[in-house]
Amino acid sequence: xxxxxxxxxxxxxxxxxxxxxxxxxxxxxxxxxxxxxxxxxxxxxxxxxxxxxxxxxxxxxxxxxxxxxxxxxxxxxxxxxxxxxxxxxxxxxxxxxxxxxxxxxxxxxxxxxxxxxxxxxxxxxxxxxxxxxxxxxxxxxxxxxxxxxxxxxxxxxxxxxxxxxxxxxxxxxxxxxxxxxxxxxxxxxxxxxxxxxxxxxxxxxxxxxxxxxxxxxxxxxxxxxxxxxxxxxxxxxxxxxxxxxxxxxxxxxxxxxxxxxxxxxxxxxxxxxxxxxxxxxxxxxxxxxxxxxxxxxxxxxxxxxxxxxxxxxxxxxxxxxxxxxxxxxxxxxxxxxxxxxxxxxxxxxxxxxxxxxxxxxxxxxxxxxxxxxxxxxxxxxxxxxxxxxxxxxxxxxxxxxxxxxxxxxxxxxxxxxxxxxxxxxxxxxxxxxxxxxxxxxxxxxxxxxxxxxxxxxxxxxxxxxxxxxxxxxxxxxxxxxxxxxxxxxxxxxxxxxxxxxxxxxxxxxxxxxxxxxxxxxxxxxxxxxxxxxxxxxxxxxxxxxxxxxxxxxxxxxxxxxxxxxxxxxxxxxxxxxxxxxxxxxxxxxxxxxxxxxxxxxx
Amino acid sequence: xxxxxxxxxxxxxxxxxxxxxxxxxxxxxxxxxxxxxxxxxxxxxxxxxxxxxxxxxxxxxxxxxxxxxxxxxxxxxxxxxxxxxxxxxxxxxxxxxxxxxxxxxxxxxxxxxxxxxxxxxxxxxxxxxxxxxxxxxxxx
Numbered sequence: 158x159x160x161x162x163x164x165x166x167x168x169x170x171x172x173x174x175x176x177x178x179x180x181x182x183x184x185x186x187x188x189x190x191x192x193x194x195x196x197x198x199x200x201x202x203x204x205x206x207x208x209x210x211x212x213x214x215x216x217x218x219x220x221x222x223x224x225x226x227x228x229x230x231x232x233x234x235x236x237x238x239x240x241x242x243x244x245x246x247x248x249x250x251x252x253x254x255x256x257x258x259x260x261x262x263x264x265x266x267x268x269x270x271x272x273x274x275x276x277x278x279x280x281x282x283x284x285x286x287x288x289x290x291x292x293x294x295x296x297x298x299x300x301x302x303x304x305x306x307x308x309x310x311x312x313x314x315x316x317x318x319x320x321x322x323x324x325x326x327x328x329x330x331x332x333x334x335x336x337x338x339x340x341x342x343x344x345x346x347x348x349x350x351x352x353x354x355x356x357x358x359x360x361x362x363x364x365x366x367x368x369x370x371x372x373x374x375x376x377x378x379x380x381x382x383x384x385x386x387x388x389x390x391x392x393x394x395x396x397x398x399x400x401x402x403x404x405x406x407x408x409x410x411x412x413x414x415x416x417x418x419x420x421x422x423x424x425x426x427x428x429x430x431x432x433x434x435x436x437x438x439x440x441x442x443x444x445x446x447x448x449x450x451x452x453x454x455x456x457x458x459x460x461x462x463x464x465x466x467x468x469x470x471x472x473x474x475x476x477x478x479x480x481x482x483x484x485x486x487x488x489x490x491x492x493x494x495x496x497x498x499x500x501x502x503x504x505x506x507x508x509x510x511x512x513x514x515x516x517x518x519x520x521x522x523x524x525x526x527x528x529x530x531x532x533x534x535x536x537x538x539x540x541x542x543x544x545x546x547x548x549x550x551x552x553x554x555x556x557x558x559x560x561x562x563x564x565x566x567x568x569x570x571x572x573x574x575x576x577x578x579x580x581x582x583x584x585x586x587x588x589x590x591x592x593x594x595x596x597x598x599x600x601x602x603x604x605x606x607x608x609x610x611x612x613x614x615x616x617x618x619x620x621x622x623x624x625x626x627x628x629x630x631x632x633x634x635x636x637x638x639x640x641x642x643x644x645x646x647x648x649x650x651x652x653x654x655x656x657x658x659x660x661x662x663x664x665x666x667x668x669x670x671x672x673x674x675x676x677x678x679x680x681x682x683x684x685x686x687x688x689x690x691x692x693x694x695x696x697x698x699x700x701x702x703x704x705x706x707x708x709x710x711x712x713x714x715x716x717x718x719x720x721x722x723x724x725x726x727x728x729x730x731x732x733x734x735x736x737x738x739x740x741x742x743x744x745x746x747x748x749x750x751x752x753x754x755x756x757x758x759x
Numbered sequence: 760x761x762x763x764x765x766x767x768x769x770x771x772x773x774x775x776x777x778x779x780x781x782x783x784x785x786x787x788x789x790x791x792x793x794x795x796x797x798x799x800x801x802x803x804x805x806x807x808x809x810x811x812x813x814x815x816x817x818x819x820x821x822x823x824x825x826x827x828x829x830x831x832x833x834x835x836x837x838x839x840x841x842x843x844x845x846x847x848x849x850x851x852x853x854x855x856x857x858x859x860x861x862x863x864x865x866x867x868x869x870x871x872x873x874x875x876x877x878x879x880x881x882x883x884x885x886x887x888x889x890x891x892x893x894x895x896x897x898x899x
Contacts, residue, residue, distance in 0.1 A: 226787050227777040227879070261788065337800045365786035375781055379879070388881030439805045441798065442770035445777060447881035449770035453805055460804065 159367055160222050160654045161185045162265050165198065166286055168279060170353050171212055171271030175286050180265055185655065187743060190221030190265065191256070192248050193633030193671040195237030198268055199246065200674060200748060205681035209241035209345075210327060210352040212272040218259065218318075218358065221635025222655045225260035225366040228378050229387055230637035232257035232444035234318070239682070240344040240591065241352075242329040242500070242549055243568040246678040247344030247591040250632065251318065252443040253336040258316040261362025273354040276325075280310055282361040291356035296322050298493035299334035306357050318358040321495025323537035324351040328547040330500035330570070331537075334492055338451075338462030339443070342497040343569065344591055374653040381646050387639075388447040394639045395440070398450045399466035400430035402573070406470065409605040410703020411578025413475040413571075415523050416506035417564050417694055420575045421703045424479025428469050432481050448639050456485035464488040464498070467595075470573030471502030476509060477523040487533055494537035500549060501536060503570035505529050507550045507563055508542075517557040519545070561693030566593035567684070577695055578705040579605035581617040583715060584722060587689040588621065590675035596638065597672075598624035612708055614718035622725045623665075630668030670742045673726075673734050677748065681755045686732025689719060760832070761814035762867070762874065763888040766807050771798025775876035775885060782875040793857060793867040794876050794885075811876075811885070812855045812867035818847035826864070833869040 163180045180194075188197040195217045207213045216238045223231035234256035240247035250256075259267070263283045278291040289309070294302050302319040316335060323331035324347025331347030332340045350356075368374040382388055393401050403425055406412035410420040426432065433454060441451035441462055453462045464472070464484050472478065472487045491498045508519035519542055521528045535543025545553060550570050554563030564571045569592025576583035581600035589597035598621045604611040609620075627644050634651055636642055642650070644661035651659045696712040720730060727738030733756070739749045776792035784791045797808035812834060819827045819834070826840035827847060843862035848854070857865040867874075877885045 227774060227781055229774070363788070363790050365784070365788045365791070367786050371781055371785045375778070382881075390882075439767075440770050441805065442772035444773055446770075446772050447774060449772065449882070451770075455804070462800075 158263065158364055160226060160260075162260070162263060164264050165266040165268055166264050166281060168267065168269045168286070168288070169271040170269065170273040170277065170288065170355065173288055175288070177264075185222065187667065188671060189630075189633040189635070189651070189667060190224070191219050191233065191235035191250060191633050191635050192237070192629060193667065194221075194266060195219040195235050195248050196246065196671055196674050196678075198266055199237045199239075200678060203239065205239070205246075205678050206683070207239055209239040209244065209349060212270065212353065214239050214270070214349055214352070216269040216346070216349055216353070216355075218267040218269075220256045220259040220265055221633070223635040223650060225257040226368060226378075226654050227375065227445065228636070228650050228654060229382050229445055229447040230443065230640045231635045232446070233635065233637060234259060235632070236341055236346050238344070238346060238349050240569075241327070241348045242345040243592040244682055245567055245591055245684065246675050246682070247346070249341045249343050249346065249591075249596075251333070251335055251339055251341035252637070253316065253339040254444040255316045255318060255335050255360060256635070257444045258360045258362045260366055261364050262360050263362065263364050267358070269353065269355065271353065276354050276356050278306060278357040278359055279355065280315075280359045283364050294356050296325065298322065299495055300337055300493050302357055303334070303337065306359050310359050310361070312361055315359045315361045318360075320347050320350045320356050321493060321537070323495040323547075324348055325356070326537065326539050326547070327351045328496065328536060328539065329549045329552075330497040330504075331495045332497045333495060338453075338492055340492060340497075342499065343594065347495045368654050369656040370653065377649055377653045381642070381650065382447050385640060385642060385646070392448060394448050394450045397430040397434070398452045400433045400452070400464070400469060402466040403429040403469055405606055406466075406573065407703075409578050409611070410700060410705045411575040411601075411605060413470050413573055413575055415477055416475055416503075416510045416562060417571075417575055418510070418562075418698075419702060420578055420700045420705060422474035422479070425474065427479045428473045428481055428484060433464070436481070443637070446637065450639055454485055456482045456489075458482060459486045459489035461485050461489040461492065463492075467573045468498040468502070471499050471506070471570075472529070473502075475502055475506045476526065476529055478526040478529065480526055483526045483530065486530055490530065490533050494534065496533060496537055499572050500570040501533055503564055504536070504546050504550050504553065505532050507553060507559065508532075508546060510562055511557060511559050514559070516559055561697060564593075564692050564694070566691065567688055569593040571692070574601055575695075575700065575705075576691065577700050577708055577710055578703070579611045580614055580710055581611075581621055583691055583695060583710055584614075584617055584621045584718060585625070587691060587719065588625070588722060590672070590679055596628065596632075598628055600624055612705065614714055618718050618722035618725055622722065625672055626665045626668035628668065629671045630664045633667060633671055634664070666742065670744060673739060673742055674744060674748065676728075676734055677739070677744075677752045680733055681752060686719070686723065686730070689732055691715070760887040762811050762869070762877070762885055763813065764809045764811060764885050766809055766884070768882050769796060769798060769807050769809060769884045770882055771796060771807070772881065774879045774881060778875035778879035782870055791857070793855070793865060795855075795857075809884075810854045813853060815852060817850045817852065818856065818864075818866065821846050821850045827866065832872060834866045835868065836864050836866050838863050
């Protein structure tokens with residue numbers, strides 16, 4: 158079969174009906190795979206006003222055109238759904254083998270709707286697709302779930318996307334796992350699976366993937382791997398992985414500390430990459446990845462593949478935790494119960510600050526790391542005060558106050574970069590369709606860690622728009638973030654895997670089209686520019702140390718910069734895409750009309 | 760020259776399998792590769808298993824149909840003689856024999872002298888090692 162198969166498995170868990178439907182070739186050319194294809198499929202017939210935890214919500218799992226081929230880092234599987242955490246569209250990707258396995262099973266996508274009567278799992282391979290009982294796995298962690306599903310399927314080669322107890326309990330920031338330590342962390346995908354009584358998806362494939370010209374594909378892929386030096390023995394993502402960023406962030410004064418009250422952390426050397434490497438037992442790669450970012454660590458109490466930088470920042474410095482072992486322990490528990498480590502750490506940090514300030518006693522203070530370990534479990538099982546934490550920072554702040562230091566955007570907790578130390582990150586956080594997220598754009602590389610002045614908005618809206626468009630194309634074509642591949646090379650890779658002759662301009666337009674499609678989904682879900690805002694802390698409080706000492710982000714100038722961002726995007730001053738812009742991007746007429754009707758009636 | 764591996768440095772990316780199937784079968788399918796990597800977590804940590812042909816030649820010695828031979832550089836399987844009895848895979852100490860769609864043995868032929876797995880391995884896990892010389896020494 159070709160690299161674009163044109164097949165999707167439609168699964169209705171309520172009726173038990175499973176059918177294979179065609180995916181139009183046009184979708185592959187306008188939206189490619191993963192993020193873009195998932196967004197397009199979700200837009201097809203999901204009302205943006207849908208309750209995310211209702212049976213009507215859909216979970217769309219997508220592979221990519223390049224998945225299953227020899228193109229490095231292309232095997233991730235993406236999932237798009239409406240997020241119960243934010244109410245926005247959300248999508249993310251998960252490493253390991255699942256994206257390639259879906260392709261080898263003969264599908265580009267799976268679309269799951271409805272709600273099963275009992276806890277179930279979906280099994281699919283090239284010959285069959287079945288909804289099977291997972292009743293015996295109720296409350297079981299993701300680690301054991303994966304092992305048991307393989308046993309139940311009678312095939313150790315099955316790739317399993319496992320939901321944990323946090324997802325079953327519909328914790329709003331619950332994640333799913335595969336191959337033990339690979340997670341799709343953000344946006345509450347686990348809660349959506351939980352709401353559907355879906356414990357796991359098990360995929361097994363063995364079909365051939367063909368490309369238009371094998372010789373050319375091998376040649377181009379090899380050349381570009383070498384040109385971008387992704388297999389270089391000195392590439393930091395391989396030698397260190399993301400923990401290398403602890404030193405970078407500390408040096409730039411933007412390492413979240415005590416719930417973003419500070420940007421430097423006294424104990425950073427205990428939790429940086431050098432420290433993590435002391436207990437590293439092995440390196441691990443996802444399928445087809447020449448880099449191998451994964452670090453398998455053996456801590457005193459737990460093992461983990463990780464911790465990634467974001468986990469170190471949010472479950473380390475931000476809760477005043479300078480214990481490597483404790484970070485590993487929290488990370489491992491989160492992976493097993495199914496909690497996003499960014500949001501889990503952030504909500505605990507908020508609870509600590511609320512307690513210390515005497516605004517509400519959550520019984521936990523900065524530095525009480527043993528209690529943080531307990532809190533993670535309590536959140537997952539919604540026990541005692543954990544039931545409060547499970548609401549997430551936004552809802553907690555709505556209930557108890559402290560909104561200015563509830564560190565989220567649109568309900569999604571902010572990751573490990575204080576934007577006061579790299580102002581364009583603030584623009585990226587508020588404009589990211591899924592909320593406080595560092596994946597839509599990573600301008601910090603050009604600012605705090607590059608040549609640009611990090612403490613000005615000048616030229617930053619333009620920077621963020623360009624980065625977001627290329628990231629959205631890259632994450633749709635299927636390449637992992639750790640391959641810094643330029644759009645022209647992405648076009649070459651797409652040409653040798655899908656066919657045709659693609660250009661960098663076409664690649665960037667694909668990214669911009671998908672970004673706009675996600676934006677209008679959010680507009681039709683009830684959002685507008687008024688929701689594109691940062692927590693008050695970043696505007697009102699100066700950092701106290703490091704290079705951004707005595708710096709905060711002036712709110713008025715920030716708003717002005719966002720107006721510039723909207724203008725560059727071709728949106729109106731309320732952050733709403735114009736109809737002309739959507740048409741110019743080639744967004745389908747039916748979506749433009751749906752959006753126009755919404756604007757006329759809202 | 761037979762293949763050798765440095766197992767501990769393998770990251771489990773399976774680019775070797777993709778290169779192998781791409782070169783031999785003109786498709787990407789790790790199940791059709793003549794090398795097979797296992798890289799999974801188990802109760803002790805990470806299990807790494809690399810199944811590849813190290814040219815021990817046991818398959819040649821035990822094939823009841825004399826379908827397997829060596830040209831002095833790599834293994835050759837005569838598909839006309841192979842009856843798919845699987846004696847070779849039962850004998851293979853590294854579980855490196857695979858079967859095609861007709862059930863006939865598929866064994867690494869070093870891509871006729873230019874192994875793609877070596878070329879594509881990003882961590883230099885797979886390499887050539889010359890067979891022992893008469894003096895009993897190995898040279899790389």
